Amino acid sequence: MQPTTVTLARPESRTIPYRWATPGQHAQAVLWVTQQLHTHFPTLSVAEFTQAFHAFQPDLWEDCNDLWLDYADLVRLTQRLAHSPLVPDLDPPIYCADAHYLADVLDYYHRVAIELKTEMKAGAQLPVRRLESFIEQLAIGNSVVERVRRETRSQAVAHDPQAAADFGD
Structure with a gap:
């Protein structure tokens, strides 16, 4: 917000x-x-x-x-x-470009995790390179996530210093 x-x-x-x-x-x-x-x-x-x-x-x-x-x-x-009935569902909903991008990234991670989990349950030999690549992508982080967290943190802390606790400060 x-x-x-x-x-x-x-x-x-x-x-x-x-x-x-x-x-x-x-x-x-x-x-x-x-x-x-x-x-x-x-x-x-x-x-x-x-x-x-x-x-x-x-x-x-x-x-x-x-x-x-x-x-x-x-x-x-x-x-x-x-969450109020005063607010109608917007068609289409209004989301910023960052929200759309982050939804795509999370959807990609979800699909990869489901595929890897399915292979693990089937007892198949895990594709180590694919798993390592997936873990590496998660470990590197994401610049959009970092920017959104930084901006929302600075806004929240500027208006409510207690909010710093919510961001691990």
């Missing part, structure tokens, strides 16, 4: 529990959420974002200039929306 502009909590910011926020603050937060997630859910209207926001009831963050959601709450709201 790539929010357009997520404001980090600053020393002068304060948390407003959902139940204590005014209707105007709720409306401002819904507009902020809509701006952050519109590219992820292009078919949702502001009314549907409002419905999801009020069902989730996140705390708000405020300073003298802005009102926003904590990054972790924004991620949880995104996950709820993604």
Whole structure:
């Protein structure tokens, strides 16, 4: 997930529990959420974002200039929306080129592993070169995977330092 502009909590910011926020603050937060997630859910209207926001009831963050959601709450709201009946199945689904590439790579690895497993179960002599080649491909790694992990790690850690633990830091 790539929010357009997520404001980090600053020393002068304060948390407003959902139940204590005014209707105007709720409306401002819904507009902020809509701006952050519109590219992820292009078919949702502001009314549907409002419905999801009020069902989730996140705390708000405020300073003298802005009102926003904590990054972790924004991620949880995104996950709820993604599994919500409000979001229709897109035909075709929207995936970036990296997602398509990684799906192809995983599908290739899956097919090779199934073929090798079938040969092992049949008691056939394992093609050592093929197995070594497969293991070598896995051991080398993948530059797209590394870039995606690096970019998602930097985004998550920038917005939620606790997220570093999720990436093994």
